[in-house]
Amino acid sequence: MDQGQITSTLSDWIDIQSITGNEGDYGDALGRALQQRGFDVEFQDVAPGRRNVLARAGRPEVVFCTHLDTVPPFIGPRVTGGTVHGRGACDAKGQALAMLMAAERLVREGERRLGFLFTVGEEVDSVGAAAADHALGDDPAMRDRWAPRYTIVGEPTGNRFISGHKGIFLADLVAHGVAGHSSNPLGPSAVHELVGCCTRLTTSGWGEDPDLGAGTINVGTIEGGLAPNVVAPEARASILVRAVEEPQEVRARIGAALGAHVELVEAREQYGPVRFLVPEGEPAEPVGFGTDAPHLRRWGTPLLMGPGSIDLAHTVDERIEASEIDEGAARHVATVRQLLGS
DSSP: OOHHHHHHHHHHHHTSOOBTTOOHHHHHHHHHHHHHTTOEEEEEEEETTEEEEEEESSSOSEEEEEESOBOSSOOOOEEETTEEESTTIIIIIHHHHHHHHHHHHHHHTTOOOEEEEEESOTTTTOHHHHHHHHHHHHOHHHHHHOOOSEEEEOOOSTTOEEEEEOEEEEEEEEEEOOOEETTSOOSOOHHHHHHHHHHHHHTSOOOEETTTEEOEEEEEEEEEOSOTTEEOSEEEEEEEEEESSOHHHHHHHHHHHOOTTEEEEEEEEEEOOEEOOOOTTOOEEEESSOOSGGGOTTSOEEEEOOSSOTTTTTSTTOEEEHHHHHHHHHHHHHHHHHHHTO
């Protein structure tokens, strides 16, 4: 594709709203684009109205994977020179385009051990990636069609390979107290207990990794109580640990800080640090953001690389250069050749 085709195609895709939960129209558009280029396309139901898009040239050993959904709000496309602005420009519709361009070149050369996996829900809970992983494990017919040895995950990394990213431990804390008049507090106060717990959590260490650095915790939300003159009977907080340790170690650190009146509700999402394959001779660095990779255990060894800047993702001026997409496609071509030894 030349610069005009890149900006035009990406603008068309950005113009299709695909905020998490509403990925269907964009997925259909990608499916049509893949079919027009000769790929066998299949759709994988994940939830009502939501489905992953899979496509293959032959029996894939290398899979290009990125996500269909974007964060809100919808921001329509705008082109200035060779720059495409709009929601999803780099996260992750530009990724899909770079992958499609790379696969076209490889297929023209005769390489057919290629496939695509475009997932729903990466921006929230990776439900699409989890569904794809279960399907590959549970469906013998799918394993007849797919034999992934490597999955190249597309996120905006400046076309640099990534060595790893931290894990996630997302959970809720619930504190229990006894309601009473604040002039004679018999207690305990759930709010006071929860605040004490959060203080202990935020002043604790969360491990250290030589590549990923220090683990961190964020208390994202906190709520509770009934009124200023009532001792609080209940309070809740949500916490997110960017983990450099495995979930059981994170859980133990949290448990040590809870206290008698605070409990940890079962974690909503938890996985340890993720390591990526870096092709020989390539410089690499870790990143702080998460990906679908930890939910794709059956899809081979993961790599992480793609055009665009993470500093622009999720911003009101999300954008990407056509030249970055073209460079990303060339990098993908070289990577697949190296992985498959061709």
